[in-house]
Amino acid sequence: MYLYETTYLRPATIDEAKALYEAGESPAFLSGGHTLLPAMKGHLARHDRLIDIRRIPELQGIAEDGGRLTIGAAVRHCEVAASAVVQGCVPALAGMVGTIGDVQVRHVGTIGGSLANNDPAADYPSAALALDATFRTDRRELPAAEYFQGLYTTALEPGELLVSVSFRKPRRAGYAKFRNPASRYALAAAFVADHADGVRVAITGAGNDGVFRWREAEEALAHAFESASLDPLRVDMEDMASDMHADAEYRAELVKICTQEAVKNQNRVTLF
Amino acid sequence: MALVNLTVNGRPRSCEVPDGTLLVHLLRDHLGMTGTHVGCDTSQCGACTVILDGRAVKSCTILAASAENAELRTVEGLAEAERLHEVQEAFRTHHALQCGFCTPGMIMAAVNMIDRHQGQLDEALVRHDLEGNLCRCTGYHNIVRAILAAAEAYRARHRVAAAQA
Numbered sequence: 001m002y003l004y005e006t007t008y009l010r011p012a013t014i015d016e017a018k019a020l021y022e023a024g025e026s027p028a029f030l031s032g033g034h035t036l037l038p039a040m041k042g043h044l045a046r047h048d049r050l051i052d053i054r055r056i057p058e059l060q061g062i063a064e065d066g067g068r069l070t071i072g073a074a075v076r077h078c079e080v081a082a083s084a085v086v087q088g089c090v091p092a093l094a095g096m097v098g099t100i101g102d103v104q105v106r107h108v109g110t111i112g113g114s115l116a117n118n119d120p121a122a123d124y125p126s127a128a129l130a131l132d133a134t135f136r137t138d139r140r141e142l143p144a145a146e147y148f149q150g151l152y153t154t155a156l157e158p159g160e161l162l163v164s165v166s167f168r169k170p171r172r173a174g175y176a177k178f179r180n181p182a183s184r185y186a187l188a189a190a191f192v193a194d195h196a197d198g199v200r201v202a203i204t205g206a207g208n209d210g211v212f213r214w215r216e217a218e219e220a221l222a223h224a225f226e227s228a229s230l231d232p233l234r235v236d237m238e239d240m241a242s243d244m245h246a247d248a249e250y251r252a253e254l255v256k257i258c259t260q261e262a263v264k265n266q267n268r269v270t271l272f
Numbered sequence: 273m274a275l276v277n278l279t280v281n282g283r284p285r286s287c288e289v290p291d292g293t294l295l296v297h298l299l300r301d302h303l304g305m306t307g308t309h310v311g312c313d314t315s316q317c318g319a320c321t322v323i324l325d326g327r328a329v330k331s332c333t334i335l336a337a338s339a340e341n342a343e344l345r346t347v348e349g350l351a352e353a354e355r356l357h358e359v360q361e362a363f364r365t366h367h368a369l370q371c372g373f374c375t376p377g378m379i380m381a382a383v384n385m386i387d388r389h390q391g392q393l394d395e396a397l398v399r400h401d402l403e404g405n406l407c408r409c410t411g412y413h414n415i416v417r418a419i420l421a422a423a424e425a426y427r428a429r430h431r432v433a434a435a436q437a
Binding site for chain 1: 290297314328332385405
């Protein structure tokens with residue numbers, strides 16, 4: 001399939017990218033493009049200019065500093081998964097990124113692209129919520145709690161450029177994912193992070209309003225960090241997505257199983 | 273229009289294409305290299321896999337203009353005259369294809385997989401790393417066998433001892 005006519009631009013700086021965006025009629029920032037380009041090929045989206053932000057220096061790099069791990073928005077999944085810094089800081093995060101899509105997708109897709117898209121079945125949003133992420137843009141800093149605003153929706157304004165994402169290093173963390181066997185996207189997945197000031201449980205794939213924190217599970221795990229603490233709990237079925245792949249009841253069960261597996265298998269990833 | 277300069281199978285090429293041209297169409301429509309296939313066209317099947325700057329990618333989901341100055345390797349660049357590349361030879365020996373449509377992408381994914389892991393592959397790793405390539409005929413068994421055989425040939429060639437179990 002072929003795209004509608006568009007203009008490809010590759011700015012070298014954030015200021016240049018913003019100026020190019022302002023001058024467009026229906027512009028879009030292009031990162032890995034593995035959601036944007038299929039949408040444009042299917043003629044579901046039309047942009048008069050594609051502004052490729054992958055070569056802007058501020059959007060590169062992985063660094064650990066003062067208990068926080070900061071990753072540039074244009075860093076590819078394969079780089080995060082293979083990073084000794086990420087593996088040492090949050091092994092479950094490196095492991096999780098190594099399960100996104102497939103090899104070819106991880107060679108191109110970026111953290112910023114995934115988080116700006118906020119697909120309700122994407123992996124990164126759960127890590128961002130569980131690891132208390134801060135989103136740095138060209139104009140401000142946003143906490144994860146404000147950043148995610150429902151299906152494919154974020155607090156980013158038109159033309160606002162995600163520059164980097166910084167995660168709080170937990171004492172330990174685990175990620176468990178039940179994949180749709182066809183699409184390989186999460187039908188349900190849980191990122192469980194044990195921080196000095198409490199436990200965070202973030203669920204992706206299952207919610208009818210995108211990624212969310214399962215507060216009851218957090219409280220139960222703060223009391224006793226073991227999978228049995230979750231035995232009496234069940235996520236609210238009203239909050240579950242229900243579609244041809246899995247109904248709400250099934251997803252609720254998967255949420256609990258994934259959360260329990262993530263608790264049991266800390267510092268690694270568990271895949272179903 | 274975008275002027276794209278890149279190296280394809282070691283040969284410098286220059287192409288003027290509309291900005292929205294996908295890399296696979298630059299290859300097929302503009303350079304006449306039809307070895308790279310368009311399968312699903314939705315970034316899932318991997319039939320369009322090529323190696324871009326050392327990484328296997330789906331060329332149906334890459335803008336040609338973004339590949340400026342890139343080094344590209346396609347299935348046409350593997351064999352030397354009449355001599356098949358060891359991955360191609362392994363696919364032939366192990367009958368790792370039936371209809372053959374997915375084969376160029378499978379082979380490019382396999383070449384890149386063997387290079388990235390320096391031939392140190394086992395069946396589980398091959399199956400994991402092959403998730404981005406779909407085959408509707410073979411059931412994958414012979415493809416996995418072929419890749420493991422090619423990895424063994426690579427190790428022999430590079431005198432790299434097999435990983436200790």
